[in-house]
Amino acid sequence: xxxxxxxxxxxxxxxxxxxxxxxxxxxxxxxxxxxxxxxxxxxxxxxxxxxxxxxxxxxxxxxxxxxxxxxxxxxxxxxxxxxxxxxxxxxxxxxxxxxxxxxxxxxxxxxxxxxxxxxxxxxxxxxxxxxxxxxxxxxxxxxxxxxxxxxxxxxxxxxxxxxxxxxxxxxxxxxxxxxxxxxxxxxxxxxxxxxxxxxxxxxxxxxxxxxxxxxxxxxxxxxxxxxxxxxxxxxxxxxxxxxxxxxxxxxxxxxxxxxxxx
Amino acid sequence: xxxxxxxxxxxxxxxxxxxxxxxxxxxxxxxxxxxxxxxxxxxxxxxxxxxxxxxxxxxxxxxxxxxxxxxxxxxxxxxxxxxxxxxxxxxxxxxxxxxxxxxxxxxxxx
Numbered sequence: 571x572x573x574x575x576x577x578x579x580x581x582x583x584x585x586x587x588x589x590x591x592x593x594x595x596x597x598x599x600x601x602x603x604x605x606x607x608x609x610x611x612x613x614x615x616x617x618x619x620x621x622x623x624x625x626x627x628x629x630x631x632x633x634x635x636x637x638x639x640x641x642x643x644x645x646x647x648x649x650x651x652x653x654x655x656x657x658x659x660x661x662x663x664x665x666x667x668x669x670x671x672x673x674x675x676x677x678x679x680x681x682x683x684x685x686x687x688x689x690x691x692x693x694x695x696x697x698x699x700x701x702x703x704x705x706x707x708x709x710x711x712x713x714x715x716x717x718x719x720x721x722x723x724x725x726x727x728x729x730x731x732x733x734x735x736x737x738x739x740x741x742x743x744x745x746x747x748x749x750x751x752x753x754x755x756x757x758x759x760x761x762x763x764x765x766x767x768x769x770x771x772x773x774x775x776x777x778x779x780x781x782x783x784x785x786x787x788x789x790x791x792x793x794x795x796x797x798x799x800x801x802x803x804x805x806x807x808x809x810x811x812x813x814x815x816x817x818x819x820x821x822x823x824x825x826x827x828x829x830x831x832x
Numbered sequence: 833x834x835x836x837x838x839x840x841x842x843x844x845x846x847x848x849x850x851x852x853x854x855x856x857x858x859x860x861x862x863x864x865x866x867x868x869x870x871x872x873x874x875x876x877x878x879x880x881x882x883x884x885x886x887x888x889x890x891x892x893x894x895x896x897x898x899x900x901x902x903x904x905x906x907x908x909x910x911x912x913x914x915x916x917x918x919x920x921x922x923x924x925x926x927x928x929x930x931x932x933x934x935x936x937x938x939x940x941x942x
Contacts, residue, residue: 601900605907606855612848615841623911623926630933637937685922756851756904757930763901765937778862778893781900785859 574600574726574759575659577780578652579814583821587776589648590640593725595777597763599784600727604756606785611749618689618746621704622754625735628711629754632718633761640723640762650822651724656815658730660808681707682740691746705741713739722762727755843914850910851903858899865893905934 574596581592611617682688682704690699713735717728729751736747766772868875869889878887912927 598897598900601904602855602858605851605900605903606859609848609852612844612851615844617844619844619847619911620923623908623923623930626908626930627926627933630930630937634933634937634940638940757908757934760901760904761934761937764905764934765940767898767901768938772897774890774894774897777897778865781897782859782862782866785855 578725579818583817589645591773591776594766594772595780596725597759598777598781600759601756601763602781602785603788604752606788608753616691616745616749617753618750621687622750624685625710625714626754626757628714629718629758630761632715633722633758636719636722637762637765646822649818653815653819653822655730656811660811662733663804663808702743706739709739710735718758721758847907847910850907854903858896861896861899862893865889865896868892
């Protein structure tokens with residue numbers, strides 16, 4: 571899960587940062603984490619860069635729409651939408667992801683075949699190439715448009731929509747799905763962050779340290795994963811997500827228990 | 833499995849190298865900016881070459897953030913060049929569309 575979903579609630583709820591400033595800082599952090607962690611996936615031949623660039627047409631278009639909507643939607647709506655995304659993320663974290671890999675030969679006229687998206691990745695145990703087919707590209711594009719829109723509006727990586735798009739619509743193997751999604755998040759966030767930066771809406775004093783901390787956190791976190799049991803970590807994050815969702819929903823309704831909250 | 837000589841693997845390695853080096857460069861700029869801001873009161877004033885205004889750690893941090901924003905865009909541009917070199921014109925066009933959408937987002941509000 572990307573760090574973005576935690577940064578906006580932490581900045582707004584604990585530090586009283588204005589939500590638009592928090593969203594700008596979070597977008598830079600999302601880019602930093604995406605770029606910093608992309609190399610190992612690429613070197614392991616797990617990232618399908620063709621799928622990534624095809625889906626990025628939809629995510630960047632969604633981000634462009636989000637940038638245009640950002641000036642129109644109210645702060646209460648943003649808090650409410652964030653609460654909903656946090657709740658769905660908690661539910662997704664509890665439910666284990668599953669692979670639904672297609673075994674039939676690929677349809678000759680499908681978008682995936684025409685775009686040459688079917689590929690393979692190396693099995694970590696045997697080293698053999700494991701072939702996979704790509705599913706419904708139009709549905710994947712539609713979900714990715716939504717992911718780009720939510721990313722620009724809330725400053726997050728939008729894994730909440732990318733997971734169903736990658737796993738269910740495109741039917742990618744989990745490792746390929748994770749690597750390709752992570753690869754795309756940076757471009758999606760850059761599409762909106764670039765627009766916000768040019769408009770002077772990125773607070774340098776806040777975004778700089780947050781981005782640097784995210785890169786360091788991602789490096790340390792990867793090592794910590796070997797020491798902390800995944801099941802405990804999952805429960806811990808679910809509890810945090812639910813608590814943040816409740817607090818964001820209360821603010822959307824005009825109720826705040828924190829002094830720093832808007 | 834793809835061999836080390838596989839052009840597709842080489843393409844992935846080139847993109848990985850850009851993202852890895854870019855992340856370190858941007859992070860170093862931001863870290864330097866934070867340090868300069870912290871020690872600014874103890875440092876002699878330095879003027880910017882063109883504008884003549886005083887140089888600050890904030891400028892370095894802003895440059896680091898701009899580098900982070902440009903890094904994925906540079907990655908799409910690199911992919912466009914690599915697809916073009918492979919004479920894969922369909923994917924060259926798709927990469928160009930992504931770049932055009934990103935540019936539109938930046939230009940629309942100016």
